[in-house]
Structures are given as C-alpha cells and as structure tokens.
Amino acid sequence: MEIDPEQSFRRAMGAYATGVTVVTALDPGAALWGMTVNSLTSVSLEPRLVLWCLGDRSAHYEPFAAADTWGVTVLGADSEDVARRFARSQAQNVRPEETEALAGVAVIRGGLAQLACRTHHKAQAGDHLIIIGEVLDVRVRTGAALTFFRGDYGSIAGPTD
Numbered sequence: 001m002e003i004d005p006e007q008s009f010r011r012a013m014g015a016y017a018t019g020v021t022v023v024t025a026l027d028p029g030a031a032l033w034g035m036t037v038n039s040l041t042s043v044s045l046e047p048r049l050v051l052w053c054l055g056d057r058s059a060h061y062e063p064f065a066a067a068d069t070w071g072v073t074v075l076g077a078d079s080e081d082v083a084r085r086f087a088r089s090q091a092q093n094v095r096p097e098e099t100e101a102l103a104g105v106a107v108i109r110g111g112l113a114q115l116a117c118r119t120h121h122k123a124q125a126g127d128h129l130i131i132i133g134e135v136l137d138v139r140v141r142t143g144a145a146l147t148f149f150r151g152d153y154g155s156i157a158g159p160t161d
Contacts, residue, residue: 015150018038018149020083020148020153021036022037023037023064024073024099025067025070033064034098037052040074047134048138049120050135051133052130053125054129055127057127058089069117071115071116072107072113072114072115073113074112074113074114074145076111077143077146079111083146083148103137105137112140112142114138116138119134144158
C-alpha cells in the first residue's frame with residue numbers, strides 16, 4: 001500500500017521528539033490568546049533570537065501575526081492539560097489568573113522556562129508564517145519537560161531533575 005507523500009512527511013516529522021510550549025499574545029482589543037507550539041527553535045545567541053511557525057489557516061493567525069510582543073512558556077511534564085487546551089483549533093483566550101508577567105509580557109504561569117519576546121522579523125514560507133523574536137527576558141525553573149512524539153505527549157527529566 002502506497003502512503004501519501006504528505007502523510008509520509010507528517011509521520012517523519014512526528015518521529016522528531018520536541019518540547020511543548022504555549023505562545024501568548026495580545027490582540028488589538030487587548031484580549032490575550034494562547035496557542036500550543038512545538039516548533040520553537042533557538043536562532044541566535046547574539047542577539048538572542050528564537051523562532052516559531054504559525055499556520056496560515058490557524059484560528060489563531062490574526063492575533064499572533066500582528067503581535068509586536070509575545071510570550072513563550074516551555075511546559076513541564078505536569079502541564080499536558082494546558083497543552084491540550086491551547087492546541088484546540090477553536091480560538092482560546094487566556095484567563096488573567098493563568099498568567100504572570102515577564103518584562104511586561106504575559107506568559108503562562110509556571111512552566112520550565114518563560115521567554116518575553118519582541119517580533120524581530122517575519123517571513124512567509126509555504127503555508128506558514130515564520131515569526132522570529134528577540135528575547136527580552138528569560139526565567140528558568142527545574143523539573144521534567146512535557147514532550148511530543150508521534151502524536152502523543154510524554155515527558156523527560158534531565159540529569160539534575
């Protein structure tokens with residue numbers, strides 16, 4: 001049985017285990033949005049840059065594509081419910097009690113790491129918008145990480161956790 005090339009590509013990318021993050025951003029009306037993202041990548045140390053990819057058809061496209069600043073929370077192993085909530089295709093508002101501030105940017109409370117970012121550059125690539133952010137501030141905590149592998153959540157602990 002022949003496998004569709006798109007399905008093959010999805011399966012290949014699913015074999016690459018990633019961490020799980022929630023990106024947060026304010027829309028022009030000051031509503032805070034959250035979206036689960038596993039495409040976070042470090043780009044540069046000087047300046048400190050990260051990137052993530054936003055699908056063109058995402059229900060979350062407008063608030064994130066337009067945001068000047070945004071937050072990233074790297075989720076801990078105990079946050080699968082948070083990841084699942086913000087992974088839903090329907091739009092998800094973030095409640096104020098779910099957040100804390102980092103350099104004036106709202107990030108999800110807790111997590112293993114939090115980044116406050118300012119959009120540095122955007123580029124269209126295929127059916128995604130690549131968003132590169134300059135990291136304004138960082139907060140790091142210990143603990144096991146939430147992972148995503150072959151379509152399912154798991155966890156991994158570091159040698160010092």
